[in-house]
Amino acid sequence: MFGPPDFAGLAAWPALQRVVAERWPEGDAWHSRRKGAGLLHLRREITRQQREPPVVRDVERQLRRRVPPFELELVLLPVRDEEIRPVGEAKYLVPEAVYDGPGWAAWLRAVVTRLAS
Structure with a gap:
């Protein structure tokens, strides 16, 4: 692990700068776990796309x-x-748990059907 940056952008708020510097290892560890989880998710997604027909074709x-x-x-x-x-006409914030959950395909199919009309 590398050390934290000096967070010069927070120099005007020394208390916040100290907290950020102190919490850097925790944030860095979280980022590393997320990166690993993201790669695992990508591998699963490729497998899912190979075994599930594309939603647009189904619609x-x-x-x-x-x-x-x-x-x-x-x-x-x-x-x-x-x-x-x-968060817009055709933009959605999707939690990972929902995306990986059993109701995802039905939700996505409904949205694609609406957009296709």
Whole structure:
């Protein structure tokens, strides 16, 4: 592990600068765990995509027509929340637990169906 930076940007707030410097090892350890979890998640996601048909193709089959291009942005977050939150017309904050959970495919299919209409 490398040492913390000097946090010069916090020089105007010395108490905060000290707290940040003291908590640096904890933050660095959290970041390392998250990075490892992210790589593991990516490997699982590739496997999931290989065994599950793409949602858009399923919706096209259900609608019996091609779906016009659309935008959908999903921001995957490492939080304890279990609620998907819309933050725009087609942008959602998605907790990892929801993304990995049993209801994800149905939620995504409903959103893609709405966007395809």
